[in-house]
Amino acid sequence: MTKTKSKDTKRAEYIAKDYGKFVGKTIGRIRPLTPDECEGMAWDYDHEDYAVAVIFTDGTAFIPMADPEGNGAGFLAEA
Numbered sequence: 001m002t003k004t005k006s007k008d009t010k011r012a013e014y015i016a017k018d019y020g021k022f023v024g025k026t027i028g029r030i031r032p033l034t035p036d037e038c039e040g041m042a043w044d045y046d047h048e049d050y051a052v053a054v055i056f057t058d059g060t061a062f063i064p065m066a067d068p069e070g071n072g073a074g075f076l077a078e079a
Contacts (some may be wrong), residue, residue, distance in 0.1 A: 028057040035075075041070060048073045
């Protein structure tokens with residue numbers, strides 16, 4: 001048996017570490033970002049049709065982004 005972790009195992013660990021904090025939370029609302037919030041992200045409000053904040057009932061939130069660097073808003077797709 002090899003001691004090297006598989007790509008799938010590494011990916012699963014990364015996802016659990018970065019996104020595991022969302023498990024069990026309840027979405028309270030989803031709203032568009034304001035012009036000021038877009039400006040704070042260095043996004044052009046007029047071109048960020050999918051700039052949204054997902055707000056949990058405990059007051060925490062996340063903003064989907066196009067990539068880890070924040071180069072634009074992210075689209076939410078139904079699976």
